[in-house]
Amino acid sequence: MSDIPSNEDGEMSKEELLNAIRDSIVNLDFDKSKEYTLKALEAGATPQEIILKSIAQGMEIVGKKFEESEYFLSELIVAGEIGKEITKILEPYLKGAEMKKIGKVVIGTVRGDLHDIGKNIVAMMLEAAEFKVIDLGADVPPERFVEAVKSENPDIVGMSALLTVTMVEMKNVIEALKEAGLRDKVKVIIGGAAVTEDYAKNIGADGYGANAVEGVRICKQWVSQK
Amino acid sequence: MSDIPSNEDGEMSKEELLNAIRDSIVNLDFDKSKEYTLKALEAGATPQEIILKSIAQGMEIVGKKFEESEYFLSELIVAGEIGKEITKILEPYLKGAEMKKIGKVVIGTVRGDLHDIGKNIVAMMLEAAEFKVIDLGADVPPERFVEAVKSENPDIVGMSALLTVTMVEMKNVIEALKEAGLRDKVKVIIGGAAVTEDYAKNIGADGYGANAVEGVRICKQWVSQK
Amino acid sequence: MGFSHIEYTPKDIVFGFSKRSLRYGTDLEVGNGLVVPEIKYFPRVEKNVIEEYRHITGQLLKKAVALGTQNLQLETELTYLEMEDKKLVGELVNLQKSMIERYAKEYGLHVGYRVTVADIRDFGKPKHDEESFIRMMDIFELVSSNGADVLSIESEGGKELFNYSIIRQDLTGIVTSLGYLATFDMKKLWKNIVSIARNKSVLAGGDSACAFANTAMKIAGGLKDNMIPHSLASIVRVMSACRSLIAFEEGAGGPGKDCAYENVYLKMITGYPMSMEGKSSAVAHSSLVGNVIAATCDLWSNEQVENIKLFGGFGPEVFLEILHYDTKLMNMAIESGMQYCLRDLMIKSDKFISPQAFVLSPDVVYEIAEVIVSEKDELSRTVASAIKAIELMAVEEKLNLSKGERRFMEMAKKKLEEIYSSPALKVEKALEQYEGKVEKLRVKDYLEA
Amino acid sequence: MGFSHIEYTPKDIVFGFSKRSLRYGTDLEVGNGLVVPEIKYFPRVEKNVIEEYRHITGQLLKKAVALGTQNLQLETELTYLEMEDKKLVGELVNLQKSMIERYAKEYGLHVGYRVTVADIRDFGKPKHDEESFIRMMDIFELVSSNGADVLSIESEGGKELFNYSIIRQDLTGIVTSLGYLATFDMKKLWKNIVSIARNKSVLAGGDSACAFANTAMKIAGGLKDNMIPHSLASIVRVMSACRSLIAFEEGAGGPGKDCAYENVYLKMITGYPMSMEGKSSAVAHSSLVGNVIAATCDLWSNEQVENIKLFGGFGPEVFLEILHYDTKLMNMAIESGMQYCLRDLMIKSDKFISPQAFVLSPDVVYEIAEVIVSEKDELSRTVASAIKAIELMAVEEKLNLSKGERRFMEMAKKKLEEIYSSPALKVEKALEQYEGKVEKLRVKDYLEA
Ligand code: B12
């Protein structure tokens, strides 16, 4: 990418290093981003600075490039993962100052259904939107949803189904949550090619996301109302 | 048609005349059938003979030709109408000996729906099958169905709908019959391109006919079980 | 009776080209070397109407962008329920138009927008339900003011008698319905529609004999069905061309309405661009003419699909995609100079499988259209065109007609020739009889129209 | 690695003709100058399964008669639920076959019957869920004994890693999945299927990389979507051809399974007849390759439609009618000696609209197929074919690729060339990393297969 300076190995200022981390996120270059993060820490940058000036700004650029159709969703996801990896490096330096999360989501594809790509995209985009996500995987029986709600106490439960045969499972999960007395503690959102907004209403889910972007928008709205 | 003798105007025996009526039904020739009927009555044929030997046999031949794909449904209908016309000629001679009917059907297309061709076909075929048919026409509101059931005391109510928007009316009719305490007195059968067997079950109809032949078969079955 | 000659030869009539091409909507060109998909949809009834139209229109425009469909037409066919609520109709037409314009601006789409008004008249009421007639005209005005580019209707004058006659194979009734009663009604109706269209500077698209010819086609069914003869359905189609032509004689200028398969005749005679439907409208109308009918279309339609979810998307999206590829193939043929080759394959595909396809093949259409334009009045041309159709079918050995079909055709020809000898007299005499027998038939109201 | 040369030139490969035509079912001929509609349906789940299949099969056979469709193929794709009940599967296959035979006898229909077994394995379980594997093989035997003519599957070996990689544009992961892990699984699976097919004298049809290439296609979406690059989806399709070819190398003999768009490659390389889907499968798979994919098909399919009521009939009927007219046009082209003309229109219609269509165009397929047959093992050919695809896309100006696509292709080419320099090494090293990160991935179970 021509607009990113090819950083020489010579002396770089803290500011330059923070920019270099940001740019390597934009370039989706994990190795470089790691290298510069360590150097920046050495040069006296605080973890907070790296998060704000490098990661957040890098993600913003990537997000904008995605919106301008220059980057692909997949690249948004990879950038998100690089951001996560850098945060891991920073963890020892953060000394207990935990990263802020805006909410917690338990998500899974329902029992009998192995289509998990859509669900995975939703999970990743939720993470990118600073949700803590507990991904139960695919083919998840109602009991596992109930357990997870008990143990994790999330704000939101997300379910995915792509088969007509399996979408009925969503109702079962909602029933199981009711039986366990947990239904009122969480918002429930569903999605996946088989289901529709109507169906969500019918089975008493709180929301329906036709795609990942819409799903994340709804979840953000819910936690902001809390 | 080569297999039908071209009857000369000369002297014909009663038997010959009965056959000639039968053949003119098969030929869908209303004028000839009328002419021979009057002659047959003159020649001493009883109305019962004409009904059994001419009309019934003529209809049977036409029916067979229809089944063998030589005749069209429309021709079955025309033959039926000729039969009806002949019966009208015979009426004064029948002296009160009413024609036997195997059952009575009130039929109509539901409110808001003007598609009546399918319904008409069903009505005609019911008549051909010796049902007495009260045809309420198209765009029939629930009240009119209820009234007709009260005043006509039919065995069966038939409803037709071709629009998704109007099929809900069928439920209204059934509800109205319930409210009037008439639901148990009649069997309800529905049909038309919009509805399905499931839908019939859902709204509590007793039967569904995908086409006229099936509809008539079901109605016949019902009255034979009585 | 304005058209007295034929605009094409069977050799040069072809999809995508019409002698009188049109430009409307967000700069959509029709009939000038491009076949345009025309997508028609049916809202889910349990939904909020406005939201439902927003959903349908949004998905269609998005899909057009996703597929690279630059040119398309949307058709909204107002339902009976919608016709009762003028405010709602205004709102929904406005909404769709503004969505179309937004997409046109953002993505350079060329979009036409047809609104079809339902014929809500109850012909059994005095003056054929004048109140409903006025409402229909109000709605034509309303949709014209709110963004419709093309006005259409599937009008029903004469259908009381037609319904009675078709299931009885009663040719006198059929002729009287299509060639006589319908004529009066079409003239009155289209005078009004054309005047509204001129006032509002929108297009008066045309009328479909759906209530007649498609009913006959539906009843005739598949190859092995024996409901009515296929040859009967075929001559009903031909006669319906004489009836639908009246809209153009009154000043309509296309694009003709999709479900009028008789449009092949109208294109041949008027030179205006026509919408057609066939193969990809199986979702609503099963037919034996799926390919042949594409041979001469300018717009290509799916008839109508409900907005329900299918595996690959909602019904309208799915069918827009199918129409997109259908038209792309035709347009590529035009671009490559192969349009006549593809057209001939389409014709050959169906022509001899059923009389219904036969009478829609351009060469046959041409011969019958010549009869239509040479007759002196609406009634005579209706009878004469049907006779011509029977004559052509009868000598075509490749049609392989059944005994029953042949028996019917012989009878029909005799009957029609009898009528042709003195049509007005025969029809007027017959009407006296029908008036008592046919439900809702009010002959006087037609003649006074 | 049985195929070392190409069966066709880009000039002579065309729909309806395959070098190794087949005859099966009730005397259905495939690949011998006729394109056959293959209709696939999905039962309504709330129904009694047997009654539902009776309903579907009955309407389809009736419709075939009504339309005059002499040749057709039915495909039943067993659902996960059905796979749990062997008695049910036996019964439903038997029922369908006996209905087919009754109609064949009465109306002279030529019908083939494909049964696709669901891949029900949970790859996260030890030995990749051996129990399920055994059940699958039992069901292949069962359906063969009960009337299936053609066996197929959409097998999923390698997909844990693929799912992880595709949404990260991770080419190492994609190559490892399709070119390495899947290879082991395909070999084992198809050895077994072919042996069952030979024992039972039925056809081993082939395998679709649906879980890979169609997932990538679905995620890539429409022209303006930016989920993953379309050029990525394209090379996934090419790489999946290398994977699906393995079924044929193990003895499968077609007709290839409909949803494997990579079948264009397999036909080019093996000469066996192939089923394809495109335009008229929009009901299940929206795509940018609707026409081009028809250019070389021997059977033509709708993918899958639910048995729900639409205005013109139930879903399966409606789509059989659409396929009927699609294939009739192709067959008429063949009859008229115009098949190459129609084929070229189909190709031109889509070729340059998206890279996905480009890599399915016969001339491009030919060049890439040459690379496939010349490489020494499954892994190398997977990488080499993808590189070749990128090279061809990169120089094709008419493709009009976006900046993002070009950026991706440059990156991808570099990455793939790096892998190509020592594929086994790179893949094995990468696998060490993935095993921890990718859910359910059990590398050892692949290698021991
Ligand atoms: C890829 C695929 C597969 C892969 C799945 C790989 C995987 N690990 O996921 C494989 C091959 C394994 C597969 C198997 C089967 N499949 Co499949 N498959 C598909 C295909 C082609 C694409 C699905 C996909 O990944 N889409 C891409 C993602 C990104 O889209 P998405 O899932 O819709 O997700 C988006 C939104 O829906 C939303 N979303 C999704 N989940 C959630 C959740 C929340 C909370 C929110 C807010 C939003 C949200 O956001 C996502 C991103 O925008 C579809 C075709 C289609 N038209 O969808 C068929 C399809 C879904 N499969 C189908 C069938 C029948 C099957 C099988 C039964 C076939 C068989 N007989 O073997 C098996 C069943 C396996 C099982 N038990 O689950 C049918 C379903 C029919 C039905 N309605 O029931 C389809 C529609 C294809 C068809 N017409 O035949 N399949």
Ligand code: B12
């Ligand atoms: C002809 C026709 C018309 C004619 C009707 C003429 C008439 N007097 O009936 C006219 C032009 C008037 C018309 C108008 C409209 N129509 Co209309 N019409 C049709 C068409 C082409 C054929 C219907 C037909 O007559 N079939 C022949 C008969 C023999 O078949 P049938 O009715 O199904 O009947 C058989 C069986 O169903 C059964 N049966 C029927 N009734 C009963 C009853 C019982 C008790 C039993 C046992 C059996 C039974 O037996 C019959 C013989 O076997 C269909 C297309 C189609 N695919 O059906 C559209 C169709 C029904 N119409 C449609 C629409 C939308 C309309 C309009 C709203 C259009 C408009 N915007 O103006 C209006 C509505 C008018 C109204 N309020 O009713 C849609 C319906 C969509 C929906 N599902 O809601 C269809 C499906 C066409 C389409 N896809 O667009 N239509």
